[in-house]
Amino acid sequence: MSYIKLPFNFKYIDDSVLLVNQAGEHLFLTKEDFSAFTSDVLNSDNEAYKRLKAKHFLTVQSELNQVIEMLATKLRTRKEYLADFTSLHMIVITLRCNCLCKYCHASSVDFTNKSYDMDWDTAKKTIDMIFQTPSKDIKIEYQGGEPLLNWDILKQSVLYAEFLNKIAKKKVGFVICTNLMDITDEQIDFCKKHNIEISTSLDGTKELHDCNRQSRIYPSSYDAFIKNSERVNAKLGNNGASPLLTITKTNLHRLREVIDEYVRQGHNAIFLRALNPYGNAVQNKDELGYSIEEFVEAYKDALNYIIDLNRQGTEFTECFTALLLSRILTPFSTGFVDLQSPSGAGISGAIYYYDGKIYPADEARMLARMGDDYFCMGTVNDHYSDVFNGQVIRDIVYNSCVETMPVCSECVYQQYCGADVIRNYLETKDLMGYRLNSGFCKKNKLILDYIFELLRTNDEQLLDIFWSWITRRPYEEIKLETN
Ligand code: SF4
Ligand code: SF4
The missing domain is CATH 3.20.20.70 (Aldolase class I)
Structure with missing residues (x-):
């Protein structure tokens, strides 16, 4: 059965590929599965196909509208601060x-x-x-x-x-x-x-x-x-x-x-x-x-x-x-x-x-x-x-959407990152800045590289510790739930 690929960014890491979609969902694939996926030949029996479908990296025509609606809901939630x-x-x-x-x-x-x-x-x-x-x-x-x-x-x-x-x-x-x-x-x-x-x-x-x-x-x-x-x-x-x-x-x-x-x-x-x-x-x-x-x-x-x-x-x-x-x-x-x-x-x-x-x-x-x-x-x-509706704030908004900024628009970490317009202006006199020599970009990339390295280990105890940090709940409570 043919499938439709939904928008995502990716990065090769050692022997695997990290994929992140516009709702911020991520997964790791082997290079072989990634190649099959992007060449439209991934078999629906394949474990990777099921994972890609569950996280909305691919869908089928009959489910397309429903999946777009779900992705839109997730995106709206991520942007709720607006x-x-x-x-x-x-x-x-x-x-x-x-x-x-x-x-x-x-x-x-x-x-x-x-x-x-x-x-x-x-x-x-x-x-x-x-x-x-x-x-x-x-x-x-x-x-x-x-x-x-x-x-x-x-x-x-x-x-x-x-x-x-x-x-x-x-x-x-x-x-x-x-x-x-x-x-x-x-x-x-x-x-x-x-x-x-x-x-x-x-x-x-x-x-x-x-x-x-x-x-x-x-x-x-x-x-x-x-x-x-x-x-x-x-x-x-x-x-x-x-x-x-x-x-x-x-x-x-x-x-x-x-x-x-x-x-x-x-x-x-x-x-x-x-x-x-x-x-x-x-x-x-x-x-x-x-x-x-x-x-x-x-x-x-x-x-x-x-x-x-x-x-x-x-x-x-x-x-x-x-x-x-x-x-x-x-x-x-x-x-x-x-x-x-x-x-x-x-x-x-x-x-x-x-x-x-x-x-x-x-x-x-x-x-x-x-x-x-x-x-x-x-x-x-x-x-x-x-x-609060003046030119300064408008300039900041125009110059800080990573989805459209050069380099950021193709970066796998786009959904987890942001823009520091004031630092950009300080360093380059341009609000959008220049990613290739930006310290902010380099720091975030290196730190996110490391966090994904840790996540890729699938160490259950480590994941429970991380969830206790995110939810601010005791580790033992999280452990009981996940065991
Ligand atoms: S890590 Fe760098 S390139 Fe990637 S989204 Fe952040 S600032 Fe942009
Ligand atoms: S001198 Fe120290 S305590 Fe005082 S404002 Fe500066 S950083 Fe804060």
């Missing part, structure tokens, strides 16, 4: 900071310089603008500098958002990204009362953390961090303050130690992110920087270490891998700006600067701080539609 416009709203409430981190992407200023604080008029207009978003689910994230240094305005803006929400009746959540250096009991109590999450930073052991994250006040930022995170956890519960890691040359080759430190402090996840080329990270790049290849090798080693920890009974997630696995193994969108097509910049998230300017992503305000205001979408004094 309908949730815009859920993450970051507010740079001050650029002042009591730390002097070597890589500070925000290029923070001294903690005494109040001219970089958001004033109440701007904060109020910011919250008004945020509440005009059509999204029913709003997360307001306070960033800096160190946001707690502009506490009165931060507190008032939370109360004002809660007041507006009495009428708007949206699902509103708050996050404060703080280095925890000087958090007070009053601030912790306020967070508890208003259900505010705390996000913080931990770069590893005392030696590693103090090396990268120096305090402008204390001899050891690590000691202050530990003391205060214990206070926060005591009031908000374990994992009350969840940390983010920044990887520099200092800790790149010591990620196992960093992971041990996270486990020792009771955390159950880590996000292995490469250093971004913004702010102080650029000035200090000789001291802090590394190549993509070095990063990926360190990532692989750390990922293997984390997998081994899980095999030995310590449940611990690597969040970037979990995000990619979610894109690979489920039809759901992840909300991660850089892994979306079109890019989620401005669509999934937006950032409101201390002076009232609005940018589509954190990196865009970092670029502005470096003197390039290209991505400014407008200000809180403008009309909502002029900002």
